[in-house]
Every structure is written in C-alpha cells, then in structure tokens.
Amino acid sequence: MPKPMRVGVYIPEDLVGELEAIMREKGIKSFSKIVQEALRLYIAEHSWKLKDRVTGIIGLLYDHEIGHVDEELVDIQHMYLDVVVSYMHIHLDERNCMLAIAVRGSREKVRELVGNLEKTKGVKLIRLMLV
CATH class of the missing domain: 3.30.70.1150 (ACT-like. Chain A, domain 2)
Structure with missing residues (x-):
C-alpha cells in the first residue's frame, strides 16, 4: 500500500462551518476522512471521462x-x-x-x-x- 501523503488545503470559513455541522451530525471527527471521501466522490464523478x-x-x-x-x-x-x-x-x-x-x-x-x-x-x- 502506498504511503499516505500529507497536503495542506485552505478552506473558506463559511465552508468550514457547514462542514463542521455535518461532521457533528454524522459523528465524524476527522477532517482527513471527509477530504478523502470528497476526493473519492470527485474521482468517481469525473474519471468516466477517461474510460x-x-x-x-x-x-x-x-x-x-x-x-x-x-x-x-x-x-x-x-x-x-x-x-x-x-x-x-x-x-x-x-x-x-x-x-x-x-x-x-x-x-x-x-x-x-x-x-x-x-x-x-x-x-x-x-x-x-x-x-
């Protein structure tokens, strides 16, 4: 399994507030997990263009x-x-x-x-x- 890579992401304050509310509702504690899920969804939504x-x-x-x-x-x-x-x-x-x-x-x-x-x-x- 490849070694995970650490990246920095700047998120506007209004998005952070919305994201934190959803995380509380869902009981998610890790921003990394949210970003990983968002990236998986983005890749799934756009990778078909390459196939x-x-x-x-x-x-x-x-x-x-x-x-x-x-x-x-x-x-x-x-x-x-x-x-x-x-x-x-x-x-x-x-x-x-x-x-x-x-x-x-x-x-x-x-x-x-x-x-x-x-x-x-x-x-x-x-x-x-x-x-």
Missing part, C-alpha cells in the same frame, strides 16, 4: 403533462438498447416524474444518450452518476 466503457445511472426529472414526453423518452431509450440496461419510472406528484436509467457500455454512446434526453421538451433536470 471507454462506463456503468451508472442517468437520473431524469420531467413534467409528464408536456406534449408526448413519456413516449419520446421511451423512444430515445429504444434507440440506445446497446447501453440502456434497465429503467425505473417514479411518480413524484400529479405532474412530475423521475426516471432512473441504468446504463452500461460505450462512454460516447452514453454521452449521446444524455444529450438526446436533455433536448426532450418537458425534461427539467438530468444528473449522470457513473461508477
């Missing part, structure tokens, strides 16, 4: 009252059956729905899929979480 194949979830919030958005979202998923593994449809309220689309495959195809989903009228928010 050819990715796995993860596309989270999507949309207004199902707009046009034929449900049908359009299904049609788009069918265009990407090579990367769409599964999906879950969640009713949030009378107008809003959420999709969780599991993906696995080519990074470029997943990026293209997200781009097409984003362009769909009625889509409010897309969040990509790759691991």
Whole structure:
C-alpha cells in the first residue's frame, strides 16, 4: 500500500462551518476522512471521462403533462438498447416524474444518450452518476 501523503488545503470559513455541522451530525471527527471521501466522490464523478466503457445511472426529472414526453423518452431509450440496461419510472406528484436509467457500455454512446434526453421538451433536470 502506498504511503499516505500529507497536503495542506485552505478552506473558506463559511465552508468550514457547514462542514463542521455535518461532521457533528454524522459523528465524524476527522477532517482527513471527509477530504478523502470528497476526493473519492470527485474521482468517481469525473474519471468516466477517461474510460471507454462506463456503468451508472442517468437520473431524469420531467413534467409528464408536456406534449408526448413519456413516449419520446421511451423512444430515445429504444434507440440506445446497446447501453440502456434497465429503467425505473417514479411518480413524484400529479405532474412530475423521475426516471432512473441504468446504463452500461460505450462512454460516447452514453454521452449521446444524455444529450438526446436533455433536448426532450418537458425534461427539467438530468444528473449522470457513473461508477
């Protein structure tokens, strides 16, 4: 196992206050553990850009009252059956729905899929979480 490296990090006072409140709530005593977790999350969120194949979830919030958005979202998923593994449809309220689309495959195809989903009228928010 590689030897740990000590680094200095300057954190603005307002962030320190928020961080300390979360640490108290969670019972965490070590700033190092928090920084390590934050770095792991950052690496997980951005390292997919360096890989050819990715796995993860596309989270999507949309207004199902707009046009034929449900049908359009299904049609788009069918265009990407090579990367769409599964999906879950969640009713949030009378107008809003959420999709969780599991993906696995080519990074470029997943990026293209997200781009097409984003362009769909009625889509409010897309969040990509790759691991």
